[in-house]
Amino acid sequence: MSGRAKQPPPQFLQMPTWKNNLKIVLGITGGIAAYKAPELVRAFVKTGCEVEVVLTEDGERFVSPMALSTLAGRRIWRQRDFLSDEYGWRIPHISLADWADVVVVAPCTAETLANTVQGRGKELLGSLLLATRAPVLFCPAMNVNMLANTATSENIRILKSRGYAIVDPDSGDLACGYEGKGRLPSPVVLLEEMWRAACPKKELQGKHVLVTAGPTWEYLDPVRFLSNPSTGKMGVAMARAAWYRGASVTLVLGPVSLTNLSGFEVVRVVSAEEMKEAVLSRFGEMEYIVKAAAVGDYRPAFYTEEKIKRSGSDTLRIDLIQNTDIAATLGERKKIGQVLIGFAAESHDLLKNASEKIRKKNLDFVVANDITAPAAGFGADTNAVRILGADGSSMEYAGTKEDVAEEIWNTVLGENRPS
Ligand SMILES: Cc1cc2nc3c(=O)[nH]c(=O)nc-3n(C[C@H](O)[C@H](O)[C@H](O)COP(=O)(O)O)c2cc1C
Structure with a gap:
C-alpha cells in the first residue's frame, strides 16, 4: 500500500444545548x-x-x-x-x-x-x-x-x-x-x-431574514446541467437558527430534496438567474441577508432544445458565460440597517480570498470554510469555519452545522464580541 494514511475525521463533541436539555x-x-x-x-x-x-x-x-x-x-x-x-x-x-x-x-x-x-x-x-x-x-x-x-x-x-x-x-x-x-x-x-x-434568545423577533441555500443547476440541454455538491444543510441551519430567535424567514432554496422546512417561506429556484430574481425582488424588506447558496459562477452560453448527441469528435466544446454576482449586487444596493453575510467555500488561500470577498462585495461578515478539510463543507453534517467581520474581527468555530449556525448568529448579533 502506498501513500499517506488517511486521517480520521475530527470528532466534534456533542455538547448538551438548550435544545436537548429542556x-x-x-x-x-x-x-x-x-x-x-x-x-x-x-x-x-x-x-x-x-x-x-x-x-x-x-x-x-x-x-x-x-x-x-x-x-x-x-x-x-x-x-x-x-x-x-x-x-x-x-x-x-x-x-x-x-x-x-x-x-x-x-x-x-x-x-x-x-x-x-x-x-x-x-x-x-x-x-x-x-x-x-x-x-x-x-x-x-x-x-x-x-x-x-x-x-x-x-x-x-x-x-x-x-x-x-x-x-x-x-x-x-x-x-x-x-x-x-x-x-x-x-x-x-x-x-x-x-x-x-x-428558545432563550429572541433578538430577531420581528426581523426579516432572507437565506439562500443549496446549489444551482445551469442546464445545457433538457437533461444535463452544471452544478456542485451543495446540499443546502448549512443554509437551512442558518435559517432555522434565525427562526428560533423569532425572525420571519424567507428561504430561497436551490434544487435539493431537503424536508422539514416548516415555519419558513420557501421559494424554490433552479438556476442562478432565478435565484437572483428571487433575492433581488425581496431584498428591500430584509434586515439580514445570508448568502449560503453555492451559486454557479457560470452558465452555458447556449441552451440546446434537443438533447446533445454523441458526435464523431472525441471532444465537445461548451462556452460558458458569467452569471451575475448576487452578493456583489446586494452589496452595491445595501442600505443602512441591512446586514449582509456571505459564505466563502474555498479550496486554497482561504483567509486571503475571504477577506477580499468582504471588501469587494461590501459584506458585513463572511463565513469562510475550507472545503478540502475533513468533516467540513459540502454534504457533511459538521463544519469548521472562520467568521470574518468587516471590522477586522475573526472567530473560529467547529461543530455540527446547527451549532455553527448558532455561533454565526451570536457573532453577527454581537454576543461573541470580546468586551
Ligand atoms: C369523539 C369526539 C371527538 C372530539 N374531538 C375534538 C377535537 O378534535 N377538538 C376539539 O376541540 N374538541 C373535540 N371534542 C370536544 C371535546 O372533547 C370537549 O370540548 C371536551 O370537553 C374538551 O375538554 P378538555 O379541553 O378539557 O380536554 C370531541 C368530542 C368528541 C365526543
Missing part, C-alpha cells in the same frame, strides 16, 4: 388528535428532553394514561391528582408550572383555548397555565368549522396578543370526515415549534 410539560386535551400524543412524547424524549405529561379529564377518554407514562418514562398527571391531599405542599399545578422550561398543549381543544382566555382553573392544566411563567405553545386541532367559528378564531387572536405561541393547524382529511384546516401537525413540526417557543 424540561417540557405536555398538556394533552380531549380532542381526537390525542391519539397522536404518545408519538409526540416519544419525539420529545428522544431529543433528550424531560417530559411531564398532564392529561385533562376529557383527554383520558381519548388516549391511554399507561401508554403515555410508559413513553415518558415516569408517572403522568391526571385530573384526580389535582385536588388530592396526597402531595402535601408539593402542589402539582404550581410545582409543574415552576419546573417547566416550556409548556406545550397538544392537541389543544376549542374548550381549553376558551378556558385559557377566560383564565379558568378548574382543570389541573388550566391552573398550571395560569401559574406558569414559562413560554406556552398551543397546538389547536379540531373540526374545520369549530376552528373557523368566530369564538375560536377570536380566542386564538386574543391568546396571540397575550404573547402565547400558537401553531397553525394543517389542512387535509379530518377524523370527523370533513376536509379542511384543523389537523394536528406532525411531531417533527411540533418539535421545531416547541424549540422556537423555548
Whole structure:
C-alpha cells in the first residue's frame, strides 16, 4: 500500500444545548388528535428532553394514561391528582408550572383555548397555565368549522396578543370526515415549534431574514446541467437558527430534496438567474441577508432544445458565460440597517480570498470554510469555519452545522464580541 494514511475525521463533541436539555410539560386535551400524543412524547424524549405529561379529564377518554407514562418514562398527571391531599405542599399545578422550561398543549381543544382566555382553573392544566411563567405553545386541532367559528378564531387572536405561541393547524382529511384546516401537525413540526417557543434568545423577533441555500443547476440541454455538491444543510441551519430567535424567514432554496422546512417561506429556484430574481425582488424588506447558496459562477452560453448527441469528435466544446454576482449586487444596493453575510467555500488561500470577498462585495461578515478539510463543507453534517467581520474581527468555530449556525448568529448579533 502506498501513500499517506488517511486521517480520521475530527470528532466534534456533542455538547448538551438548550435544545436537548429542556424540561417540557405536555398538556394533552380531549380532542381526537390525542391519539397522536404518545408519538409526540416519544419525539420529545428522544431529543433528550424531560417530559411531564398532564392529561385533562376529557383527554383520558381519548388516549391511554399507561401508554403515555410508559413513553415518558415516569408517572403522568391526571385530573384526580389535582385536588388530592396526597402531595402535601408539593402542589402539582404550581410545582409543574415552576419546573417547566416550556409548556406545550397538544392537541389543544376549542374548550381549553376558551378556558385559557377566560383564565379558568378548574382543570389541573388550566391552573398550571395560569401559574406558569414559562413560554406556552398551543397546538389547536379540531373540526374545520369549530376552528373557523368566530369564538375560536377570536380566542386564538386574543391568546396571540397575550404573547402565547400558537401553531397553525394543517389542512387535509379530518377524523370527523370533513376536509379542511384543523389537523394536528406532525411531531417533527411540533418539535421545531416547541424549540422556537423555548428558545432563550429572541433578538430577531420581528426581523426579516432572507437565506439562500443549496446549489444551482445551469442546464445545457433538457437533461444535463452544471452544478456542485451543495446540499443546502448549512443554509437551512442558518435559517432555522434565525427562526428560533423569532425572525420571519424567507428561504430561497436551490434544487435539493431537503424536508422539514416548516415555519419558513420557501421559494424554490433552479438556476442562478432565478435565484437572483428571487433575492433581488425581496431584498428591500430584509434586515439580514445570508448568502449560503453555492451559486454557479457560470452558465452555458447556449441552451440546446434537443438533447446533445454523441458526435464523431472525441471532444465537445461548451462556452460558458458569467452569471451575475448576487452578493456583489446586494452589496452595491445595501442600505443602512441591512446586514449582509456571505459564505466563502474555498479550496486554497482561504483567509486571503475571504477577506477580499468582504471588501469587494461590501459584506458585513463572511463565513469562510475550507472545503478540502475533513468533516467540513459540502454534504457533511459538521463544519469548521472562520467568521470574518468587516471590522477586522475573526472567530473560529467547529461543530455540527446547527451549532455553527448558532455561533454565526451570536457573532453577527454581537454576543461573541470580546468586551
Ligand atoms: C369523539 C369526539 C371527538 C372530539 N374531538 C375534538 C377535537 O378534535 N377538538 C376539539 O376541540 N374538541 C373535540 N371534542 C370536544 C371535546 O372533547 C370537549 O370540548 C371536551 O370537553 C374538551 O375538554 P378538555 O379541553 O378539557 O380536554 C370531541 C368530542 C368528541 C365526543
